[in-house]
Amino acid sequence: MKASARAHTNIALVKYWGKKDPQLIIPQTDSLSLTLDKFFTDTTVEFIESLKQDELIIDDQPVAPQKMAKVTAVLSQVRSLSHQHYFAKVISQNNVPMAAGLASSASAFAALALAASTAAGLHLSPRDLSRLARRGSGSATRSIFGGLVEWHAGVDDASSYAEPIMEQVDFGIEMIAILIDTKQKKVSSRGGMQLSVTTSPFYPAWRKVVADDMQAMKTAISKRDINQMGHIAEENAMRMHALTMSADPAYTYFEGATIKAINLIKGLREQGINCYYTMDAGPNVKVIYNHQDRQRIIDKLAPVFGKDHLIIAQPGPGAHLI
Numbered sequence: 001m002k003a004s005a006r007a008h009t010n011i012a013l014v015k016y017w018g019k020k021d022p023q024l025i026i027p028q029t030d031s032l033s034l035t036l037d038k039f040f041t042d043t044t045v046e047f048i049e050s051l052k053q054d055e056l057i058i059d060d061q062p063v064a065p066q067k068m069a070k071v072t073a074v075l076s077q078v079r080s081l082s083h084q085h086y087f088a089k090v091i092s093q094n095n096v097p098m099a100a101g102l103a104s105s106a107s108a109f110a111a112l113a114l115a116a117s118t119a120a121g122l123h124l125s126p127r128d129l130s131r132l133a134r135r136g137s138g139s140a141t142r143s144i145f146g147g148l149v150e151w152h153a154g155v156d157d158a159s160s161y162a163e164p165i166m167e168q169v170d171f172g173i174e175m176i177a178i179l180i181d182t183k184q185k186k187v188s189s190r191g192g193m194q195l196s197v198t199t200s201p202f203y204p205a206w207r208k209v210v211a212d213d214m215q216a217m218k219t220a221i222s223k224r225d226i227n228q229m230g231h232i233a234e235e236n237a238m239r240m241h242a243l244t245m246s247a248d249p250a251y252t253y254f255e256g257a258t259i260k261a262i263n264l265i266k267g268l269r270e271q272g273i274n275c276y277y278t279m280d281a282g283p284n285v286k287v288i289y290n291h292q293d294r295q296r297i298i299d300k301l302a303p304v305f306g307k308d309h310l311i312i313a314q315p316g317p318g319a320h321l322i
């Protein structure tokens with residue numbers, strides 16, 4: 001009744017920002033992401049008869065039971081599916097620089113879903129694994145798969161799952177995460193997105209933006225057109241962040257250095273280097289480009305942000321047992 005799994009984090013190119021059902025984590029819209037090789041979580045789950053409650057250790061630190069609700073949501077679903085009632089010991093190790101602002105919850109809950117379901121003797125299909133990971137965190141739904149992945153919003157637990165669009169991504173797309181700030185964010189994704197759903201007057205327009213961007217992004221992917229993919233991802237990210245600034249009370253994940261990075265990337269484009277930016281629920285900027293342009297982009301960014309604040313990532317694999 002023990003298993004270990006590794007899952008990688010992902011960067012959304014068409015973002016998820018809001019839930020229809022906060023309990024089951026059914027999103028308001030579809031989303032689309034690229035799984036990354038650099039950042040991953042290794043998780044071991046063991047169901048033990050003698051345990052009185054679930055236990056969780058993250059990066060060698062025990063986690064208090066009252067902070068385990070998301071993990072318990074996944075473990076409870078596994079117990080229900082496998083018709084057994086043992087509590088579990090969960091040991092998780094992150095290889096995600098927390099400072100990168102790359103959702104460690106995506107890799108964490110994808111690894112937990114695979115390790116826990118395997119430890120319980122379940123043999124879930126990848127689709128059902130993505131539904132299970134979704135119980136822990138929305139972005140984890142997509143991290144079950146490698147490469148380019150689509151999360152169908154769906155309307156209920158059965159219809160809200162992820163699916164690969166292209167598992168082997170071999171046309172040269174690459175990303176640099178610019179580490180701008182290492183502090184814990186003030187507004188959680190979970191709290192922030194629900195504030196946007198309930199108070200931003202732009203929310204109905206966002207649903208339309210995502211529907212259009214999903215179509216356009218899939219067309220760009222089918223043409224392996226990195227520039228078009230980058231352009232759509234950049235526009236989509238800015239429109240997602242417009243939902244933060246238009247909420248009541250307004251909030252933003254941007255900092256001064258975020259704008260500075262955006263302007264540098266625009267400057268690179270004016271010099272004929274095709275690169276595009278995207279940001280998630282934090283100030284760090286991620287640059288999307290063709291790997292052939294890596295050095296020219298680093299040469300521009302390193303003097304401003306420092307070479308050790310630039311992390312290069314390439315397309316990565318789906319969740320797997322280790």
Ligand code: 2P0
Nearest residue numbers: 012015016137138139189190280281
């Ligand atoms: C995404 N983000 O699509 C978006 C873009 C951040 C910005 O999913 O409440 O940790 O656990 O479902 O998945 C971050 O939010 O939120 C996220 P929950 P999650 O990647």
